[in-house]
Amino acid sequence: QVHLVESGGGLAQAGDSLRLSCAASGITRINYAIAWFRQAPGKEREWIAAISWSGKSTDYVDSVKGRFTISRDNANNSAYLQMNSLKPEDTAVYYCATRTKYGSLTEPPPYDIWGQGTQVTVSS
Numbered sequence: 001q002v003h004l005v006e007s008g009g010g011l012a013q014a015g016d017s018l019r020l021s022c023a024a025s026g027i028t029r030i031n032y033a034i035a036w037f038r039q040a041p042g043k044e045r046e047w048i049a050a051i052s053w054s055g056k057s058t059d060y061v062d063s064v065k066g067r068f069t070i071s072r073d074n075a076n077n078s079a080y081l082q083m084n085s086l087k088p089e090d091t092a093v094y095y096c097a098t099r100t101k102y103g104s105l106t107e108p109p110p111y112d113i114w115g116q117g118t119q120v121t122v123s124s
Contacts, residue, residue: 003026004096006115050105
């Protein structure tokens with residue numbers, strides 16, 4: 001069974017950077033896309049970035065383009081989200097996710113393997 005564990009969240013000020021990590025266990029290699037989602041208080045969960053299994057393709061929601069960079073290290077079964085120029089509106093719980101089907105970097109097919117999330121709080 002695949003387990004995903006996020007880390008790297010915390011408190012930041014506007015303009016700061018944080019790097020989130022997503023470590024996978026229970027599998028030799030994740031051969032599918034990995035995505036990052038976030039959920040702010042009182043809001044629905046939002047897809048924000050994804051990377052193909054090879055790492056050659058990435059996609060981002062418009063609100064983070066140019067500020068966030070997704071990457072992956074297949075040798076270590078890990079993925080990362082480098083977040084620069086953070087804004088208070090980036091405050092949310094951030095989740096990494098994967099799935100066992102091929103498809104577009106967004107959904108469908110749905111991402112159905114999730115980590116527990118890591119809190120990111122950005123103050124102004």
